[in-house]
Ligand SMILES: Nc1ncnc2c1ncn2[C@@H]1O[C@H](COP(=O)(O)OP(=O)(O)OP(=O)(O)O)[C@@H](O)[C@H]1O
């Protein structure tokens with residue numbers, strides 16, 4: 001199996017920050033690599049370098065057999081990029097945007113048009129296809145931008161947070177589309193904040209922080225690395241979240257994470273099922289109605305938080321409470 | 337397909353995109369057109385009586401003298417659009433999208449400068465019509481007049497490469513607009529566009545004589561037959577040979593700004 005992406009020692013410095021501090025990445029053909037990391041970790045910078053938008057200060061990178069520095073044009077012929085922020089032309093229609101991209105990949109007039117219609121269909125934009133993008137919602141723009149990356153059916157794809165701003169349905173559709181592409185042999189580098197997404201799609205995961213790798217492996221390997229079992233409880237009433245937290249605090253061996261929207265609480269425990277039973281009894285005694293409960297292995301979220309723990313800790317301290325962190329994350333998700 | 341054909345093809349694709357924008361946002365045109373009309377009316381009727389283009393000439397003579405100057409000024413202002421358009425594309429990340437595509441490096445700039453010729457063409461046409469209403473007339477042959485308009489648009493095209501460079505350098509539409517005014521006001525006002533050169537103080541007069549805006553204006557005035565009767569013969573070489581001198585400037589501008597703009601485009605994202 002040949003490597004479609006191969007980067008070594010990538011360094012990119014800005015005046016005050018080092019965005020990449022010697023990053024190595026290897027993605028074999030047909031593999032999906034998930035690049036994970038907290039805000040400012042250097043994900044976009046890495047994608048920009050590999051897609052020839054940015055020149056690294058140090059290091060080499062080969063994409064689809066071409067050197068990004070020496071032969072960027074050859075690289076561009078073989079890649080599709082969808083950046084973190086949708087880059088679509090407001091005044092053109094969705095169709096015109098895709099048609100233009102096809103023409104610029106030199107697909108020819110007929111082929112470009114066909115492909116544009118095809119992709120509008122795939123991304124559920126057929127109806128809106130002939131309206132100016134100005135009239136699109138954020139998620140529609142996002143989908144159009146993703147379609148733009150696929151116009152030339154490139155063998156290597158870079159998707160920078162592809163599902164940010166998508167509703168769950170579109171997200172699941174996108175995952176299906178991505179799986180189909182990979183089945184056809186595409187190689188994909190995907191950055192994401194949704195760890196579930198990496199779990200679903202990525203064969204291989206690299207977690208970076210401060211511009212370098214801090215963990216590498218499959219989702220399972222990373223989860224095992226973090227270890228520990230957890231109780232996950234969903235309470236029926238939002239008013240019960242705080243009392244439930246008090247109950248679980250007695251059993252927890254670490255920070256309890258709370259998702260207020262889904263009324264979910266996650267507490268790391270030691271002791272397995274007996275502890276779970278005990279906790280349930282306690283919850284019941286306090287009149288807390290439990291909607292869903294389980295004893296679970298760590299998710300990638302846990303991996304992420306434990307690996308990039310220093311970020312979490314800083315935020316926890318500055319917020320003066322241990323349960324604040326997940327809330328913060330949620331807000332970010334919403335505002336993005 | 338040869339490389340040049342590809343480059344031209346890509347440029348055409350980008351130009352088409354910009355033209356679609358002109359169609360979809362006609363409001364922009366309104367402002368493009370209003371300001372030159374306003375200038376014609378202001379100068380013709382406010383300053384017209386105060387500025388003597390030839391001893392004892394009536395105000396109509398000034399109006400005729402004025403139109404060539406305003407046409408020159410209009411195409412120079414038109415170039416601001418090129419800069420603003422590119423800055424806008426940079427801000428919206430569209431340039432990043434283009435830069436990830438296997439298209440010719442020149443295409444975005446070639447496309448932008450070419451489509452802006454349309455803006456310039458339209459504003460020149462509207463200006464000419466306004467001019468006709470206030471008493472301007474072309475007193476030469478069709479061919480000479482066509483040559484006059486051609487020279488205006490050619491200069492506009494060259495100058496839009498200057499603004500393209502500025503637009504990529506300062507990728508913010510607001511800054512572009514302000515920066516352009518700082519360049520455009522001196523070069524259009526310290527010239528023969530609105531006043532006869534003889535009225536300027538000596539150092540400014542020398543600058544104005546060698547200013548390509550003056551030679552462009554002079555060339556257009558000659559080609560339209562709008563040199564006021566009894567106006568003194570120009571003494572500086574650029575104004576004695578305004579067409580040649582303007583063409584030399586067009587070539588110089590293109591030779592310098594086409595390559596440096598394209599270079600700036602390549603590193604555009606490295607802000
Ligand atoms: N043009 C720039 N000038 C200065 N600093 C920059 C520039 N671009 C990025 N940085 C810095 O480089 C670091 C990495 O940025 P990058 O955009 O790669 O992060 P990211 O992992 O994509 O973050 P996010 O999850 O928020 O998108 C950040 O600290 C950022 O502030």
Ligand SMILES: [Mg+2]
Pocket residue numbers: 043044045084160
């Ligand atoms: Mg990013």
